[in-house]
Every structure is written in C-alpha cells, then in structure tokens.
Amino acid sequence: MPHSRPTERPPTGPTGPTGHITSTTERGAFCLALCTCGWKGPARRSRDLARKDADRHPSL
Secondary structure, three states: OOOOOOOOEEEEOOOOOOOOOEEEEEEOOEEEEEEOOOOEOOOEOOHHHHHHHHHHOOOO
8 A cells, every 4th residue: 555645735835946835645544744845744634734734834
C-alpha cells in the first residue's frame, strides 16, 4: 500500500522562484500541508485543519 495519495488540493500561492506553493497530501489516516520550500505542517486527522495550515504558511 502506498504511503501517500495524490494531492487532494491543488497548489496555491504565488508562483516563481521565490514563491511558496502549498498543497495537501494524505499519509495513512493523516493529512498534512506541504510547501515547495520544504516546509511540512503537522500531521492532522482533519483535512480542514491541514488546509488552514497551508493557507497560513509562510506566516506560521
């Protein structure tokens, strides 16, 4: 069984070499936010909270 599923939320945010582009992914029963800068949000059981983490990045 794969450890992650395809991104369920399209990337958002500014584009370009200095922009942060975030998305969410599922790992087992958890969902987490990821960014092209290498940042990872905490694993959440709530997809909505993971999306909010992604929306608030990079201000976290």
